[in-house]
Amino acid sequence: MTEIELITKLTADLPTDESVLTGTGDDCAVLNLGGQTLLFKTDAIVEDIHFERDTPPEQIGRKALARALSDIAAMAGTPTHALVTLGRCENHDPEHLVKIYDGLKSHAAEHAVNIVGGEVTTLPKLTLSISLLGTVGKPVLRSGSQTGDALFVSGELGGSLAEHHLTFEPRLAEARWLAQTFNIHAMIDLSDGLATDLRHLLSENIGAELRSPAIPISCAAKLAAKENPSSKTALLAALTDGEDYELLFTVSPKDAVAVLDGWKAQFPDTPLHCIGKITNTRGITLRDEKSARTLTLHGYDHLEQS
């Protein structure tokens, strides 16, 4: 059983009623509670997967919260309240844990997130799980892309493990501004890499065409490719490295120029690129002046060329 098959089985026949506007399968659950639209999300980071033993502890705490904030951003919401579950060995250095929480609390304060409780439990691997509540006007879902839509991505992609995965800024203000100013059709935050996460905006009859020269490649990805020519190319890194925590969204082509101009005025320090368009052909095509390739595999898998 693959992980996707397992999750499909686990989430089959979940008990839900009409208060659940969006359940599993989007960046957050969307709930109607007493007429108010709430976002509800949980996200865990684990030692040796999401951080290393020698990662600066303040950055561990910061990352745990920032990842969940990025999911709230992907719905154009505002995070409000968090619970923190800490799993650690009983002999784990308490001062290290205090520093982790310092990073977490400081990042929460930056984003006006209330930390309202949680628990400390015993686990063989250091683990931080964040439960997050947020509010939202009209949430932007992953579904909603239409043929012909322009496809945008914020920031630059790839090479995140060098530093970005610990220092990224969740795009909360950017996403809210987008949703308040334009009719954003679909949005997601990039955690597993463009080649994987873009697929969540597509469906059986909705595909995408990427213009490969337009894909913004981070300095870190370019540097890594230069230093180690036998590893993947910088473009492939940008497509598949993951942990970018940038916004990927679609809008009507008639809004594309206004989105670019408005963004540049609002967020002059953060790049925004139109990297392609939504098509009515299943799958993802990667196109440059000379060739068109099919991105057939996900995230960290290798790129097949046709």
Add this chain to the structure above:
Amino acid sequence: MTEIELITKLTADLPTDESVLTGTGDDCAVLNLGGQTLLFKTDAIVEDIHFERDTPPEQIGRKALARALSDIAAMAGTPTHALVTLGRCENHDPEHLVKIYDGLKSHAAEHAVNIVGGEVTTLPKLTLSISLLGTVGKPVLRSGSQTGDALFVSGELGGSLAEHHLTFEPRLAEARWLAQTFNIHAMIDLSDGLATDLRHLLSENIGAELRSPAIPISCAAKLAAKENPSSKTALLAALTDGEDYELLFTVSPKDAVAVLDGWKAQFPDTPLHCIGKITNTRGITLRDEKSARTLTLHGYDHLEQS
């Protein structure tokens, strides 16, 4: 640094604003979101601590949710939406996980709880963490006991590890009925044992006197004491075993008879006992016809006698 000192350090200077009606230190956080009062709680169970490898999987899933529901009950709330975080080894038998979720989903459906998402992550020990949202009219807090109050406990205590910790019914309906019918001063659910959890209803100038013959001892605790006379007495088991998930609450003495009579009519199959009273002397005194002892130590620690 003890666990309590660690938690005190971790939860110092938490960022909070006026939307947080009750933060850390009660059974759930109590939030004001858009004029609505919400309960927010997270609780994790871990293999070899809260269940064994050979515990029936459906009961593992059920217990994970039921523990969090019991915390909602302790505030007299109604659970509405849950997220599930599953940590497991990558080679963990998927069919076992599916059965765990079957137990969880079935218990959620019983209590009209929507399961709206979560995640699957990799951990060396099987772990289930539940994030739970609920609604409440006027929450019953742990604080609020007054000198002279009658102290009640539902069910029977002790010996929970034999079976009860996997099969208990969270006292949601009972707690809501209590809060709707009477002015309940303070309430908590018993997870660490009466001798520990009762302390959360007390303060510097508020103590309790327990009438030891009135403490309801479960059959399982009596049986265990009989089978192994060298282990703790049945009374001590009832005071300290933990995992009872019963309601402990205080009301004005003038309401005590009405509470007992009303409960008997509403919940004839669930015992309710008045086990003592709130005093203006710090600490807990355990009294019978012949002696008065001081319960000086918590939960699983041994009982000192004066």
